[in-house]
Amino acid sequence: MLEEALAGFTGTIVFISHDRYFINRIGTRVVEVQGGRLTDYIGNYDDYLAASAARAATEPVAAPVPLRAGRVSGAKRLAGRLRQSPRLTPFAHAPAAPAGPPSPPRRKGRPKSGRRALEREIKAIRGRLEAIEKQIAEMETRLADIGLALADPDLYRDGNRAREIAESRRQAEEQVAWLMKEWEELSERLTAVEGG
Numbered sequence: 001m002l003e004e005a006l007a008g009f010t011g012t013i014v015f016i017s018h019d020r021y022f023i024n025r026i027g028t029r030v031v032e033v034q035g036g037r038l039t040d041y042i043g044n045y046d047d048y049l050a051a052s053a054a055r056a057a058t059e060p061v062a063a064p065v066p067l068r069a070g071r072v073s074g075a076k077r078l079a080g081r082l083r084q085s086p087r088l089t090p091f092a093h094a095p096a097a098p099a100g101p102p103s104p105p106r107r108k109g110r111p112k113s114g115r116r117a118l119e120r121e122i123k124a125i126r127g128r129l130e131a132i133e134k135q136i137a138e139m140e141t142r143l144a145d146i147g148l149a150l151a152d153p154d155l156y157r158d159g160n161r162a163r164e165i166a167e168s169r170r171q172a173e174e175q176v177a178w179l180m181k182e183w184e185e186l187s188e189r190l191t192a193v194e195g196g
Contacts, residue, residue: 001151003022003025003026006026007025007026013026015027018173018174018176018177019143019173020045020140020176021143021144021147023044023045024044024045024046025044027043027044027045028042028043028044029041029042029043030043030044030045030047030048032048032052039052118193121193122190122193122194125186125189125190125193126190128186129183129186129187129190132179132182132183132186133183135179136176136179136180136183139172139175139176139179140176142172143169143172143173143176146165146168146169146172147169149165150162150165150166150169
């Protein structure tokens with residue numbers, strides 16, 4: 001109902017959201033805040049993703065970005081939350097991302113053991129990315145189901161049930177945000193490792 005009301009509003013709305021569906025439905029402009037700079041994109045969230053990917057493709061590749069040690073505890077917390085969800089499989093079984101930056105490349109080839117280690121690292125990162133993408137898709141399906149439940153007027157006759165479902169949505173959105181952040185960090189790492 002909120003989305004319907006906002007979609008019909010003719011004035012200007014400034015909002016911050018992690019709900020991609022909401023941004024796609026309501027947003028006509030996305031402003032990215034990163035590194036102390038604002039970058040303005042015209043269009044919805046999908047347009048923003050396409051424009052930022054095109055921009056990233058034209059920018060020079062940055063130095064390798066090591067994964068932060070503190071990220072592990074966040075991933076463990078998220079894994080615990082996912083274990084509590086009956087519709088999802090926790091990602092704890094996926095291969096862990098390697099810690100630290102890759103070793104610098106040698107000019108005249110890399111010894112076989114070094115190449116094998118690099119190939120294992122790339123395979124582990126790709127495996128983890130694949131697992132995260134699957135979980136994001138599952139979470140987005142779950143969010144769509146929750147959205148349908150929240151759109152049912154009969155739900156609001158039972159205040160406790162409505163609050164439970166609203167809390168489920170908040171938790172699912174938080175999980176998607178964590179997964180997206182991890183996906184971005186691993187993608188940057190993969191680019192750095194493959195480029196090295």
